[in-house]
Amino acid sequence: MKNEEKIRKYIEGELSGEELINFEKEINNSPELKKEIDSLRNVLNQFKKLKNVNADENYFTNILPRFRESTYKQKQLRIKPSFAVGSILIVLITIIVFFITTNKEDVIEDEQITLQQLDNEELKTYLNNYSQDLTTSQLTENIPEDYDSLFSSMMADELSLNGYSGDYLVDVTSNEFDNILDELSEEEIDNIYNNLIKERF
Amino acid sequence: MTEINNDHDLIERFNDGDESAFNELVRKYQHRIYWHARRMTGNHLDADEIVQEVLLVMYKKLKDFKFRSSLYTWIYTITSTRSINLLRRRSIQEIFSLQDSGVDRAADSDIIKDFETKEEVNRLEKHLQKIPAKQREVFVLRAIDGLSYEEIAEITGKSVGGLKSNYFHALKKITALMQNEE
Known part of the structure; x- marks a missing residue:
């Protein structure tokens, strides 16, 4: 057995019988060992006194009321789980709706930018596809003014009115139509009528 | 055994x-909690903080005991x-603090009113703080609280052999520190 282990056992009263007698002989024969053991015991005795320190009992009386007070406050501050879940859902839905709305506007803006860059043929194809999902007012809002003549020619193509100006057709409003008729001679009206009959029917 | 049965009844x-059963448990163990925390941390303020934390853990976890x-x-x-x-x-x-780290928390407030006792306790607590926390834990439980190595093994989860060695190292270290002080 190592000497340290013997010292520990001796101090803690774990040695007995012959082991104890032999170690006590060893201590008596070695002043150095005796001094070491005395020092260790002295330190232990000082720390053992810490077990019975007189302290203010009011502190201990107040431990429980303070604890109860703090837990009561925590309970009051605690948010009900259903309320917390509901609030989180509302915030999430608001964020999702916001993003969807913002992204739609971005798409329209992107399409307007691209529209400026198209040549006439590309624009024609684009308008044919794009106009299917939009009303006339939405469509014209998104078409730049420069493309009015192109738009008119597309309408003329649609009506198979070869040789007529699309611009003229687009510009005519219902109020102006009566004025135009008044200005035409009988011969001109017959001519238009015959042409229309010939082209469309 | 009577103590264990009593604890069992209180927990049930x-x-x-x-709630009055919890109050009884607190009154029964509050001194042990405070003094163990105090010896581990070396001052009243930290010990007080730990007492409140421990009571909260007890309150929440006793149902799982x-x-x-x-x-x-x-x-x-x-x-x-x-x-x-x-x-x-x-x-x-x-x-990480830019403030003076040597704030004497023990001096701020204390529940030990007798001046001489306070001086003596502070002196011993300072020595305790100079050994590693794990060694301090074993030393305090054995030398001051007088627990058996088996009980300390239950608390710390360490082997009895390792605890005996830890305890003796701690004792030697503190003895050396106190001799240097003289």
Whole structure:
């Protein structure tokens, strides 16, 4: 057995019988060992006194009321789980709706930018596809003014009115139509009528 | 055994909704919690903080207590763990803090009113703070609280052999520190 282990056992009263007698002989024969053991015991005795320190009992009386007070406050501050879940859902839905709305506007803006860059043929194809999902007012809002003549020619193509100006057709409003008729001679009206009959029917 | 049965009854009553049973448990163990925390941290303010933390843990976790160990060893384990965590937090704060780290927390307030006793306790607490927390835990439980190595093993989760060695190293270190002081 190592000497340290013997010292520990001796101090803690774990040695007995012959082991104890032999170690006590060893201590008596070695002043150095005796001094070491005395020092260790002295330190232990000082720390053992810490077990019975007189302290203010009011502190201990107040431990429980303070604890109860703090837990009561925590309970009051605690948010009900259903309320917390509901609030989180509302915030999430608001964020999702916001993003969807913002992204739609971005798409329209992107399409307007691209529209400026198209040549006439590309624009024609684009308008044919794009106009299917939009009303006339939405469509014209998104078409730049420069493309009015192109738009008119597309309408003329649609009506198979070869040789007529699309611009003229687009510009005519219902109020102006009566004025135009008044200005035409009988011969001109017959001519238009015959042409229309010939082209469309 | 009577103590264990008594604890068992109190816990059962508390789990059945009897808050007064918890009060009884607190009154029974508050001194042990405070003094163990105080010896681990070395000052009243930190010990007080830990007492409140330990009571909160007890309040929340007592329903899960299965009596695989004694209630008081379970309470010691919580107190030790909380104390060691607080000491770690403090040392991290001291590393990153621009403020003076040598604030004497013991001087701020104390529940020991007798001047001589206070001086003596502070002197011993300062020596205790100079050994590693894990060694301090074993030393305090053995030398001051007088627990058996088996009980300390239950609290710390270490082997009895390792604890004996830890305890003796701690004792030698503190003895050397106190001799240097003289």
